[in-house]
Amino acid sequence: MSEFLSLIPPEDARERLLRHLHPRIDCERVDTATACGRINAVDILASHPLPEFARATVDGYALRAEDTYGASDSLPAYFKVMGDVAMGIQPNFQIGTGQCALIHTGGMLPSGANAVIMVENTQLLETDRASHLSEIEVFRSMAINENVIPVGEDVKVGEVVIKAGREIRPPEIGGLMALGVTQVSVTKRPIVGIISSGDEIVPPENQPDLGQVRDVNMHSLSALIEQAGAIAVDCGIIPDQKALLDVAARRALNLCDILIISAGSSASTRDFTATIIDGLGYPGILVHGVNIHPGKPTILAVCDGKPVIGLPGNPVSALVIARLFVIPVIKRFLGELQDRPVSLIAARLTTNLSSQTGREDWVPVRLHPTEDSHGWLAEPVFGKSNLIFTLVRADGFIRIASSANGLTAGETVQVYLQ
C-alpha cells in the first residue's frame, strides 16, 4: 500500500474532493414556521409589494406636504381634521387641500395624503362651530413621504427577496410570513451513513471487557453532522474483517448520500479500509493522507458520485477532519451559498506552540477572559488525539498554517469555536 507516500495539503485535498462532487440537490416543501436553519431551494420573488399601502411611521396627522410649505412657529398652517384613521381599516375619506386626519403608527394613509406630521409639531385648536370639525395648527414644513413608508419601500413586486442557497434565519421567516409565503421549498438534508470499525469497539450501552472501548466516533460525529443540517445514520460497528467491512460499506453507500468510515486504527485495518473504499465505485480514492495534524491518515474518495470519507479512528482526529472535510461536503449537498463568513474569536496565545513546517496543525484551545475582561486568552489544551476529553475541555481550535513552524506566546490568534 502506498499510504502516506504523498501527503496532500488540506486545502488541495478538499478542493480535489469537491471538484469531483456534483450532487443532485433535492428539494422538499416545508412549513415556513419550521424552516429555520434550512437552506432555501429556489429564488423567492415577491408576488406583491411590501408594504402594500402607504403607512404612517409616527402618531400624528396625515396631510398633503404641499399644504405645509412655508409653515413655521410664527406663521402656522391650518388644517381641518376630517377623521381618525382606524388601525387595520382602509380610510373611507380623502384628504384635500387644507385637510388632515388623525393617524397612528402603522395606519394606512388616506387617499390624497402624502406625509404625516408628528403630534408634537401640531397644536389642536377648538372645534369649528360651523363644520363641527376640529382644526390643528402646523408649525413646520413637511417633505413628501416624510414619516411615511411608501408602497414597496421594503420590497418591490417581482424582487428576488431570498436567493436559492441562502440559509433561512429568523428574519427570513418573518419576511416570508410578511409576504404570505407559509410554505417554502428547502433543500433536502443529505443522509450521512457512519460505520465504526474496530474489533475493540463496543456500543456505549455495553460494559466493555478489558481491551475493549466504547464507541465514541459514531456519536460525536452524528451530533456534528446533525448540527450541520444533515441526517446521520448509524450503519453499525463492524469488526476488523475485510469481507464484513466490504459488505457493510456497500450496503451503507447504497442507502446514504455520503458515507463515513471511522477506520480501525491498526495498520492492517487501515490498509484494507482503503482497498474497500477504492473498490466502491468510480473514481474511488482521490486523497490518501493529508498533511495535517491530527488526521494524517484521512481518505477522501468519490465512488459513483457519492463521497466516501475514511476518518482516523482517534476521536479528536475524527472530529477535526469531519469539520474540515465532511461539513463542506454536506454544505455542497445542501446547495448552501458559501459567501457568509465563519465566526472567529480573536485571542492572545498564552504559550509558544511549535509545529512542523509543511504540515497544517489544529490545536484545541480553551478561552479565558483577559484581566480587563475585554479580550480573550487562548490556552492550548494538550493531549494525544486519542483523548476525547481534550476537546471537552476546549472551546475551539486554532490553525497553524503549513507555512509556519509555530506560533509565539502573546500572538493574536483566531479561534474557531467548536
Added chain:
Amino acid sequence: MSEFLSLIPPEDARERLLRHLHPRIDCERVDTATACGRINAVDILASHPLPEFARATVDGYALRAEDTYGASDSLPAYFKVMGDVAMGIQPNFQIGTGQCALIHTGGMLPSGANAVIMVENTQLLETDRASHLSEIEVFRSMAINENVIPVGEDVKVGEVVIKAGREIRPPEIGGLMALGVTQVSVTKRPIVGIISSGDEIVPPENQPDLGQVRDVNMHSLSALIEQAGAIAVDCGIIPDQKALLDVAARRALNLCDILIISAGSSASTRDFTATIIDGLGYPGILVHGVNIHPGKPTILAVCDGKPVIGLPGNPVSALVIARLFVIPVIKRFLGELQDRPVSLIAARLTTNLSSQTGREDWVPVRLHPTEDSHGWLAEPVFGKSNLIFTLVRADGFIRIASSANGLTAGETVQVYLQ
C-alpha cells in the same frame, strides 16, 4: 403615563431585569444521543478512568522500557516476541525481561510492559529454533509510557468531566458515550409565550385587506427563541382592546415561563400594554424605555417571578430587542454558564455612521469580502425599523456604543452575526 421620561442604558436595563430573575431550573433525562445543544444540568463525574487499561498509540512491540536503556544502532537490544496482542482482548500472557509482544494502535498493553516501540525502530530477526519464538532487535532507548496512554490519562475516576451549565456539544456527546453515560440530565427548555397585538395584524395565511398587515413578529421571534433553546408558544393575535389583551396576557403568563408581548404600535396601545404588564404581578415593570435604537419603547418586567417583555411592534426593533433581552433571559432559565465568548467578525466599515451620543445603536450590516479576500467589509443596510427585509439583506449587526457619536468609514468594527 410616564413613558420614556427616563431612558435607561441597555446594559443597566438588562442588569435590572436579570437581578429580579431567580427561576427554578428544572431538569429532564434525555438520551445522550439526542442531547446536542442542550445544557447539562448536574456535574457529571467519571465513574471509572479513561482509558481503563494502558493502550498503545502506535503499531509496534510492547516491552519493558528498562530493557532498552542504552540500546542504539551500534548496540541493539534483543527481545523475544511472546505473542500478538489481538484488538479488543486482554492479552493472556505477561511480558518479562527481554520479552515483547506485537501490538497495534489502541491495543491493550500486556501486564509487565510499559512502553511500545514503533515497528520502524526495530528489526525482525529469524525465528529462534529452540523456542520457536521470533526475535527483534531494538535500536533505541525507550522512556516509560512512551507511545502508551496510561490508565486515566484522559479522565481520572471521580473527576468532574462536564460541569452543570455547560452546553453539550459533539465532543461532550463523545465523552459521555466513552464513559457509558447514555442518558443525561439536561435543563428543561423554558416555554416562551408570544402575543402579537394590533388591530391591523392578521395571520400570515390570511389575505390582508388594505390597511391590514400579516403577522411577522410571532414567527420571526418564535424562530429566534427556538434557536436559543426555548419552546415558543403562539398565544394569539389580540386586537387593541385593553380587556382582551389583559385576559390574553394573564392566560399566557399562567401557561408559560416567559411572556413576550409584541405591542401594538399606536400610543394608546403602548400605554395600556404597560398598564396591563404592570398589573400582572409583583414587582411589575422594571424598565420602560431603553436608550437604544431601534427599540426605545421596550418594557421589561418581572411579574410574580416570571419575566414579561414588551417588545416594540416594528419587526426590526422586535428582533434586535429580543436578542438583547429575551435571549439572556432564556439562558438564565436554561442555567447556562455565561463564560463562553460571542462570535464576532472583524470588518472594515464602508461608510460613516452618525449616532446620537448617549444612545446605543444597532445597525444592520451586510458583509462583503475585501478585494484580497482576506477580510470583510461591513456595509450598513439602511432602512426604517418597520422593514423586515432590512434584516433579510443583512448578515449581522454592529453596535455603536452610547459613548460614541458615530463611526468613521474605514474603522474596524465587530459584527454580531444574525
